[in-house]
Every structure is written in structure tokens, then in C-alpha cells.
Amino acid sequence: MIDSKLKLGVEVFFEDNLYQRYRRANIGLLTHQAATDLKLTLSLEHFYNSFRERLLWVFSPQHGLFSEKQANMIGSPDEREPLFGLPVKSLYGPRLKPEREDIQEIEILFVDLVDVGCRVYTYIWTLYLVMEICNQLEKEIVILDRPNPLGDTLEGPILERDYFSFVGLDSLPMRHGLTIGEIARLFQKRHFSNLHLKIIAMKNYIPSKLFPYYQRPWIFPSPNLPTFECALAYPGMVLLEGTNLSEGRGTTQPFLIFGAPFLKVKDLYFLLPELFPQQEWGVLLRPLAFEPTFDKWKGYRCLGFQIHITNPKKFSPVKFAIKLLRILRENHEEFQFLLPPYEFERTRRPIEILLGSRKVLLWLMGQEKEDLTVLLNDGLKGFLTEVSPLWIYEREPTPSL
Numbered sequence: 225m226i227d228s229k230l231k232l233g234v235e236v237f238f239e240d241n242l243y244q245r246y247r248r249a250n251i252g253l254l255t256h257q258a259a260t261d262l263k264l265t266l267s268l269e270h271f272y273n274s275f276r277e278r279l280l281w282v283f284s285p286q287h288g289l290f291s292e293k294q295a296n297m298i299g300s301p302d303e304r305e306p307l308f309g310l311p312v313k314s315l316y317g318p319r320l321k322p323e324r325e326d327i328q329e330i331e332i333l334f335v336d337l338v339d340v341g342c343r344v345y346t347y348i349w350t351l352y353l354v355m356e357i358c359n360q361l362e363k364e365i366v367i368l369d370r371p372n373p374l375g376d377t378l379e380g381p382i383l384e385r386d387y388f389s390f391v392g393l394d395s396l397p398m399r400h401g402l403t404i405g406e407i408a409r410l411f412q413k414r415h416f417s418n419l420h421l422k423i424i425a426m427k428n429y430i431p432s433k434l435f436p437y438y439q440r441p442w443i444f445p446s447p448n449l450p451t452f453e454c455a456l457a458y459p460g461m462v463l464l465e466g467t468n469l470s471e472g473r474g475t476t477q478p479f480l481i482f483g484a485p486f487l488k489v490k491d492l493y494f495l496l497p498e499l500f501p502q503q504e505w506g507v508l509l510r511p512l513a514f515e516p517t518f519d520k521w522k523g524y525r526c527l528g529f530q531i532h533i534t535n536p537k538k539f540s541p542v543k544f545a546i547k548l549l550r551i552l553r554e555n556h557e558e559f560q561f562l563l564p565p566y567e568f569e570r571t572r573r574p575i576e577i578l579l580g581s582r583k584v585l586l587w588l589m590g591q592e593k594e595d596l597t598v599l600l601n602d603g604l605k606g607f608l609t610e611v612s613p614l615w616i617y618e619r620e621p622t623p624s625l
Contacts, residue, residue, distance in 0.1 A: 254284075299318060355411055366422045379397060403617070466562055491555065
């Protein structure tokens with residue numbers, strides 16, 4: 225049964241006729257196929273039906289308008305989308321932000337994107353760059369807000385400036401606990417104070433709840449997040465992208481499956497349950513073999529494990545993945561950190577810009593003696609102090625750290 229009490233920003237905008245005040249404006253829309261309403265109607269369709277020739281440009285993020293492109297510098301082209309023939313400008317591949325002439329043609333840019341609540345997921349950085357150019361050209365941005373599927377729980381580390389890249393253009397925790405509208409307010413406060421920003425807030429949204437609470441269909445925001453469980457594991461298991469371990473790309477359970485042909489499954493089978501007891505970590509690890517159909521180890525038989533999340537509220541994906549990586553690195557001579565390029569970064573290694581913290585990197589390498597929990601929590605209280613005045617939705621006094 226679908227919980228219809230939650231009203232998304234796009235539903236508020238059109239059902240409450242808020243769009244009427246903008247109908248005479250020339251507009252652009254940054255969106256993708258996961259942005260739908262309760263009836264699974266595309267946000268794009270709503271805008272086309274309501275604005276027609278006033279909708280001058282559609283902009284698409286990484287993976288393309290219909291999320292068919294794979295990750296890591298596999299760009300999508302400019303095109304005319306197949307449903308209504310609207311011109312689409314890709315913001316991942318030929319460019320990472322709109323060209324000035326395209327933004328100059330419009331008065332208002334609308335944004336309706338499904339984010340997954342993780343700092344390295346690039347949609348918020350596309351938003352950042354869009355805000356930057358709209359601020360320069362004095363254009364209005366209107367964001368149709370959506371849930372953070374991972375709730376308001378925070379997990380560090382907080383990104384350090386030395387590691388800024390397209391998987392982090394500003395200092396955020398790995399798991400930031402904000403909606404995309406709240407993220408925009410943070411970016412505005414830090415960098416774009418003169419930007420005309422409007423958030424179409426949701427109704428009946430409870431920040432502490434995970435996505436399944438709302439009993440809505442999960443629509444994959446990118447090809448390798450086919451389920452909510454994959455998205456929940458993503459903020460930690462995405463770190464495997466910086467290694468020669470498969471993170472499950474090329475399987476039906478990306479980020480829930482990991483392994484490599486060289487993994488010593490027999491040894492790990494007895495070791496991992498001791499290091500990750502279910503009562504504490506909220507997961508069970510099941511040994512398996514798999515053969516990726518693309519990406520790392522394509523066509524090779526990999527030995528590894530599937531992560532079964534038994535308690536989503538207890539599961540801390542970032543801490544889990546960092547500890548797991550250290551164990552795997554220390555027990556396998558074949559383990560390697562990959563070299564650049566990665567997400568348009570050509571100098572620093574992928575693991576560096578993914579983790580974004582010098583001390584946590586040193587801990588992963590066995591060169592830092594500080595407790596991992598202490599390292600991951602460093603700065604989170606300060607972050608909470610900064611963002612709490614920007615919250616759109618009422619929260620408990622202290623969201624879970």
C-alpha cells in the first residue's frame with residue numbers, strides 16, 4: 225500500500241497550482257527519469273504539459289536523462305528526448321555545467337533530481353555548478369524537493385579542501401543527511417548569497433525515516449542503484465571503486481556484492497563474522513562467486529560476499545566499508561589502489577578523492593592509530609551546528625551521528 229500522505233515538491237508544485245505564477249516565464253529544467261510523482265508521471269511531462277514552448281531547455285545529469293549511461297566519465301550526448309522532442313543538454317560529458325548562452329535564454333531554472341544522500345553522488349555537484357552560473361547571471365532557481373532516501377543520519381569523514389573534485393566540490397560528510405533542497409540552501413549560504421533560490425518543500429516529510437517508510441516504488445536514479453538496499457550500501461561500498469576489487473558492477477546487486485578472483489573466501493568466511501557481528505553492524509555476509517558482465521573483472525569468476533542488511537538503522541555503510549577495505553588490503557598481496565583518471569581527476573588516486581580525509585586514508589593504510597569512529601565523527605557536530613538553521617523540515621534535537 226502506497227503512503228499518499230507524503231507530497232513531493234513536484235506534487236505540491238502542480239497539484240496546488242503553484243506553477244501558475246511562472247507560466248509566462250521562459251524556463252529550463254534539470255531532471256532525469258527517476259523524478260516522477262505518485263502516479264509515476266515524469267516531472268518532465270508535467271513541465272511540458274504546463275509550459276509547452278516556454279520550456280526552452282532540458283538539462284540532464286550524469287547517466288543521462290533516462291539513466292542508461294554507466295559511470296565514471298561515460299558521458300551522455302546532447303539530444304532530443306524521445307517523448308516530446310525537447311532539446312536536452314547533457315551536463316556530464318560534453319560539459320559539466322550549462323553554457324552561459326543557454327542560461328541567458330531562460331528566466332528560471334527548475335531542478336527536480338533524485339539524490340541518494342551521499343557526498344560522492346554527482347547530482348549535487350551538478351546542482352552546485354548550475355547554482356554557480358545562475359548566480360553569475362542573476363537567474364532564479366526553483367528546486368522541487370525530494371526525500372533523502374538514507375534519512376538524516378550523518379557519517380563522516382568530512383571532505384577536506386585538498387581533495388576537492390567532481391565527487392566533492394565543497395566540504396560535506398560522506399553521508400550528509402540533507403534533502404537536495406537543504407543542500408542547495410547550504411551552498412547558497414556558503415557561496416551564492418545573492419542567488420534567487422526558491423525551494424518547493426514537501427509535505428508530511430519525516431527526515432529520520434528511510435525511503436521504504438513511504439511505501440513508494442523505488443525508481444533507480446542511476447543504473448547501478450536498482451534497489452534501496454544498493455543505495456543504502458553505496459556511501460561505503462563506493463570506496464571499492466578506488467581499488468581492484470569488484471563492487472558488484474556488472475551484476476544485479478551492485479554495492480551489495482564485492483570480491484575478486486584472488487579473494488581468500490575461506491579465510492574471510494570465519495574472520496568477517498567475528499569482526500562484523502550482526503547484532504552490532506546490522507549485516508550478514510554470505511559467501512558467493514560471481515562473474516561481472518562489465519567493468520572490473522569482466523568475464524572472470526570472482527570470489528566474494530553478498531551483504532545482507534538485516535537492520536538498516538544499525539548499518540553504518542561508511543565505517544563498514546573502510547574497516548572491510550583495511551582487512552582485505554592487509555590479507556591480500558594482490559590488493560591494489562587504482563590510479564587516476566577517475567571522475568575527471570587526473571592527479572590524485574580515486575581512493576583519495578572518494579575518502580577525502582588524510583587521517584582516514586592513513587588509517588586505511590595502517591599508519592594512523594586514532595580510533596576510526598573518532599576520525600569519522602570529527603567535524604560532524606560542527607557541521608550540524610552550521611546546517612541546522614537551514615533545515616526545511618523539523619527534526620529531532622540531534623539527528624543520529
